[in-house]
Amino acid sequence: MSRVTHLAEHRLWLLTTPATSYALRLDDEDRPRHVHWGARLTAEQAATVPPPVSRDAGSFQTGGPGGELEGPGFGPPSLDVRFADGGAGVEWRYRGHAIDGGDLAVRFADRHHPLEITLHYRVHDDTDVIERWTVLRHTGDGDSRDPVGLLRWDSAAWTLPPLPAPRLSHVAGGWAAETLLRREALPYGETVLTSRRGTTGHQANPWVMLDGGQATEEHGEVWSAALAWSGSWRITVHRPAFDAVGLTGGSGHDGLSWRLAPGETWRSPVFAGVYGAAGFGGISRQWHSYALRHVLPHPDELRPVVYDSWEATGFDVDLAGQLRLVERAAALGAELYVLDDGWFGARRSQRAGLGDWRVARDRFPGGLDPLIEAVRARGMRFGLWVEPEMVNPDSDLYRERPDWVLHLPNRRRTTLRDQLVLDFARPEVAGWAYDWLDRLLTGHRIDFLKWDFNRPLTEVGRPGHDDPGRLWTDHVRSVYAVIDRLRAAHPHLRIETCAGGGGRVDFGILARTDEAWASDNTDAVDRIGIQHGYGQVYPARTMAAWVTDSPNPLTGRAVPLRFRFHVAMSGVLGLGGDLTRWSAAELAEAAGLVALYKEVRPAVQHGALHRLTRADAPVTAVQYVLGDAAGAADEVVVLAWRVTARFGHTAAPLRLAALDPGAVYRDTGTGAAHHGAVLLAHGLPLDLPPGDHASGLTRLVRLPAGAPHGPPSPVPGGRVGTSEA
Numbered sequence: 001m002s003r004v005t006h007l008a009e010h011r012l013w014l015l016t017t018p019a020t021s022y023a024l025r026l027d028d029e030d031r032p033r034h035v036h037w038g039a040r041l042t043a044e045q046a047a048t049v050p051p052p053v054s055r056d057a058g059s060f061q062t063g064g065p066g067g068e069l070e071g072p073g074f075g076p077p078s079l080d081v082r083f084a085d086g087g088a089g090v091e092w093r094y095r096g097h098a099i100d101g102g103d104l105a106v107r108f109a110d111r112h113h114p115l116e117i118t119l120h121y122r123v124h125d126d127t128d129v130i131e132r133w134t135v136l137r138h139t140g141d142g143d144s145r146d147p148v149g150l151l152r153w154d155s156a157a158w159t160l161p162p163l164p165a166p167r168l169s170h171v172a173g174g175w176a177a178e179t180l181l182r183r184e185a186l187p188y189g190e191t192v193l194t195s196r197r198g199t200t201g202h203q204a205n206p207w208v209m210l211d212g213g214q215a216t217e218e219h220g221e222v223w224s225a226a227l228a229w230s231g232s233w234r235i236t237v238h239r240p241a242f243d244a245v246g247l248t249g250g251s252g253h254d255g256l257s258w259r260l261a262p263g264e265t266w267r268s269p270v271f272a273g274v275y276g277a278a279g280f281g282g283i284s285r286q287w288h289s290y291a292l293r294h295v296l297p298h299p300d301e302l303r304p305v306v307y308d309s310w311e312a313t314g315f316d317v318d319l320a321g322q323l324r325l326v327e328r329a330a331a332l333g334a335e336l337y338v339l340d341d342g343w344f345g346a347r348r349s350q351r352a353g354l355g356d357w358r359v360a361r362d363r364f365p366g367g368l369d370p371l372i373e374a375v376r377a378r379g380m381r382f383g384l385w386v387e388p389e390m391v392n393p394d395s396d397l398y399r400e401r402p403d404w405v406l407h408l409p410n411r412r413r414t415t416l417r418d419q420l421v422l423d424f425a426r427p428e429v430a431g432w433a434y435d436w437l438d439r440l441l442t443g444h445r446i447d448f449l450k451w452d453f454n455r456p457l458t459e460v461g462r463p464g465h466d467d468p469g470r471l472w473t474d475h476v477r478s479v480y481a482v483i484d485r486l487r488a489a490h491p492h493l494r495i496e497t498c499a500g501g502g503g504r505v506d507f508g509i510l511a512r513t514d515e516a517w518a519s520d521n522t523d524a525v526d527r528i529g530i531q532h533g534y535g536q537v538y539p540a541r542t543m544a545a546w547v548t549d550s551p552n553p554l555t556g557r558a559v560p561l562r563f564r565f566h567v568a569m570s571g572v573l574g575l576g577g578d579l580t581r582w583s584a585a586e587l588a589e590a591a592g593l594v595a596l597y598k599e600v601r602p603a604v605q606h607g608a609l610h611r612l613t614r615a616d617a618p619v620t621a622v623q624y625v626l627g628d629a630a631g632a633a634d635e636v637v638v639l640a641w642r643v644t645a646r647f648g649h650t651a652a653p654l655r656l657a658a659l660d661p662g663a664v665y666r667d668t669g670t671g672a673a674h675h676g677a678v679l680l681a682h683g684l685p686l687d688l689p690p691g692d693h694a695s696g697l698t699r700l701v702r703l704p705a706g707a708p709h710g711p712p713s714p715v716p717g718g719r720v721g722t723s724e725a
């Protein structure tokens with residue numbers, strides 16, 4: 001049972017999750033101090049944890065680590081405020097707390113200024129993830145009309161115990177190369193991970209993992225935090241020379257400020273944290289199950305196999321061309337057909353038409369319905385591409401409403417991808433967007449929107465607006481509100497978050513969407529690394545991955561169809577190529593692989609991910625385990641990919657994870673039986689086809705105890721690479 005305990009005599013609160021504890025206390029000056037984040041402790045035990053050692057080295061050493069809200073002493077501040085009288089800094093007085101089930105709220109007020117802060121903590125019974133956020137309130141009345149300037153307003157600061165050799169894991173990349181995992185020694189000083197782009201960003205993603213330098217994929221202590229926010233963000237990890245590592249994170253980037261008005265309340269996004277002792281893989285599985293249990297709106301659903309027209313047609317869409325693709329997509333087993341960019345206004349290239357959300361009658365003379373009906377007649381659902389936050393200068397919308405874009409007086413309006421960003425925080429803009437989207441969804445049988453966002457924010461302002469700094473936040477909130485309203489009005493609607501690939505993937509947007517387009521890079525070899533990083537925090541259930549044409553349009557690399565499929569099958573399989581150019585043999589092979597994916601999909605999308613190797617290993621392999629009600633591994637899917645063959649480097653058997661050692665598993669492809677204990681200790685023999693770009697998939701199901709089976713297979717048996725498809 002997760003719970004919150006208050007030890008009044010120690011002024012200490014203890015949060016208990018299924019396997020971990022978190023504790024904080026008030027010091028003599030009412031400052032909330034971090035006490036513990038790690039393995040389970042009782043309240044009595046937590047009360048004996050000594051405060052951080054004061055090394056008594058004089059005034060220069062004051063302010064050690066351990067703040068819950070002000071950051072580690074003289075380290076990076078979590079909260080930075082300016083009062084009307086020029087005052088800065090806060091002196092909190094404790095004002096009380098409230099416990100409600102797994103929720104704890106601890107309230108403070110500044111000793112002098114009209115500012116209140118409430119630190120929120122939430123624990124659940126089914127996850128070790130602890131959610132934290134902060135609420136600020138300007139308590140000024142008639143006498144204090146002055147706003148409080150906010151320069152930094154983090155959601156939470158987390159403190160770690162002393163670590164032998166602190167190491168930081170995070171992702172860094174760019175467009176078409178998102179979420180590349182970096183694991184490196186944490187330097188002394190401050191390491192800032194950030195997006196200044198007004199969106200989550202391709203270059204970084206708002207999460208970190210920290211360990212003491214010894215954790216492995218399946219063993220060792222790891223601490224991790226992830227921010228649920230889709231705008232600019234900043235996470236600062238602080239490694240002082242002598243004190244504990246801490247981190248602070250929240251929305252907004254450096255240099256931004258805004259004013260909290262008298263009477264105003266501001267709630268930060270959630271900056272959740274999780275501790276575990278089962279290595280990086282254990283932490284990933286914690287995040288995945290948290291996403292499935294507490295973030296995604298429809299976690300129980302299986303995501304359908306999508307066909308998306310983008311890589312086949314670019315902007316060159318019309319009814320006849322789409323119908324040809326519909327035929328092929330349906331024959332392959334696609335379940336959702338998405339008409340991508342180019343269906344509206346004068347949108348024949350990226351240069352024009354964005355913002356004019358009227359069906360282009362020259363390309364779809366009867367409107368969208370003939371296409372939708374054809375799609376539905378072939379048993380597929382219909383989805384549509386939209387980019388509601390953007391406008392091309394060459395559009396009727398911009399000609400009519402040039403003031404609707406974000407812009408600053410006396411500054412140029414920077415176009416990127418030939419487009420400007422609409423000022424979504426303006427109620428009339430959000431209202432306009434909601435209305436056309438609602439009309440579209442009401443007037444047509446549309447099941448799915450691919451919600452795209454193809455440039456960062458610049459010149460964030462609105463002439464006449466006296467506090468433009470808040471527009472960075474308000475834009476995101478307004479997008480969230482429009483999506484939430486649409487979902488409420490159209491409960492059948494499912495949404496994919498996309499931002500030129502994986503530029504807007506985070507727990508904030510995933511709370512209101514159903515899957516994410518992880519990257520515009522569909523090259524299967526590159527995707528192995530991108531997906532490896534994506535899956536560190538976000539579950540396969542959200543990771544859309546298409547099989548497209550070969551050679552790949554972006555990289556020029558030729559990769560066999562089967563390899564492309566096996567890589568995409570480790571997420572939400574989709575199809576994205578020009579199917580009219582696929583040969584009969586390719587179409588037949590693809591149809592078989594789509595059918596196979598549907599069989600393994602429950603394990604891939606809802607099972608527990610075990611990364612069996614590094615992403616850059618000679619053979620990369622992942623395993624998905626679907627448990628029965630009692631948690632025993634019932635079904636196992638293993639995908640293995642070898643990019644480059646090397647003479648003399650035979651692939652070792654893959655030691656599997658998390659199986660029931662006493663059970664016998666049957667390979668559904670070959671019928672071979674394997675003892676769980678042997679698969680754990682010696683591995684599944686790999687029998688990949690020769691040459692580069694070799695891959696395989698094996699599905700194992702647990703036989704009921706005592707069920708007859710042939711002699712358990714010695715090596716070679718059910719072999720990855722030959723057992724299925």
Ligand code: DGJ
Pocket residue numbers: 310340341385452454498499500501517519520
């Ligand atoms: C960027 C997306 O990532 C692509 O999949 C495609 O939808 C294009 N935008 C369309 O403009």
